[in-house]
Amino acid sequence: MLNSMNSNNHYDAIVIGAGPAGLTAGIYLSRARLRTLIINEGTVGGQMVLTHEIANYPGVESISGYQLSNIMKKQAKTFGCDIKSNISIQNIELEGELKRVTLQDGIIYTANSIILTPGGRSRTLNVPGEGKFKGKGISYCATCDGDFFTDKEIVVVGGGNSALEEAVSLTKYASKVTIVHQFDHFQAFEHAIEEARNHPKINFIMEATLSAFRGNENLESVDIKNIKSGEISTFKTDGVFIFIGYIPNTEFLKGKVELNQWGEIVVKADMSTKLEGVYAAGDSTAKRFRQVTTAVGDGTVAALAASNYLHEMKSKLKNLIPA
């Protein structure tokens, strides 16, 4: 333990995730002169980096998520925070005074406190052919790829606000849009449902799921399974847009920290978990509202609580050393 703590791989705090919650925690911890490392699996900025325009971040009239992410990253680095991104975590040990994070490349980092901010990601269908036809008929972004489907017949999968709004937006390009949804009703706001229902280019297949994507070079058809009867039929289509919600990136935390039924991390008001020295913040926590501002607020609270914990820990250790 002492060897680990004296090495360059030991930090006061490790933050898992570099979205707005993680970067804010990194800024606060580093500014408090605590040696801090942020480890991030994807691109720095998390979901925020993908937002075209942020117009409700107080003090900033309008900024792209990309630019705001870059500023937060720069701030954290300026205060001395180390950031390692686009790297996977192989194992994480959260119990006890010394926390341990093993990365995919085998390097181990230790810390006295951990702040979990892994965020969330778009859900995928995870059925045969999805990987093969990504970018060759399957898309997750109407704004990005809609124009490739001009005058083509497409399928939209999902029944929430994103699915219905994007289906309507795709009618600007596609000749026909078929919405496939697993339930007999939609989860979207009434106005979004009404707009989709009244659109002459939009059709619906309810209580059904996609069970396979088929084609040669490009997507040519999908298998649609009727949930009630189990019957599978072939549906010819030029493209499929998938909007089936977000899931928290907490698979690696199963059995390590308390998660609720949706896989979200359960935290108290000070963002602490039931494990000593372990905090969580941002979109991966159990809460109602998910905004950049709420993530930043959560990250601040988690960092201050972790700072306090680390300060008390250091004081305790100091008192143990005889004068």
Add this chain to the structure above:
Amino acid sequence: MLYTNLKHIETAADHAKVISENENVMVICGRMGPMCIPVYGIAEEIEEEYKHVKFFDMEFDNPQSHVIRNIPEVKGFMGIPFTIYYKNGKVVKATSSIQTRAQVTAILDKEFAAPVNA
């Protein structure tokens, strides 16, 4: 306009110059959207590590990007970004839509093996 930290290619002439003057080139042709931004982010992060590769981006909606949109290697692509890898001016690989860091580095390692003592 692309506001990444990568070097931008603005014209077909720039594109021709870049791929003729550099042995290993990766060009990401996209927009500022959720499928493209992660790929720009990966390129920005690995630029330091892959010094023998030159990384650029080009705006998909710039008419001059026909030098990428019209090449045979992207026929059938229906998702941005179109990411093109050039070796001595020739296309050696092209990918469509979002990629992971592992996917990008696997291509770089295969197509642009680092020189000895690099």
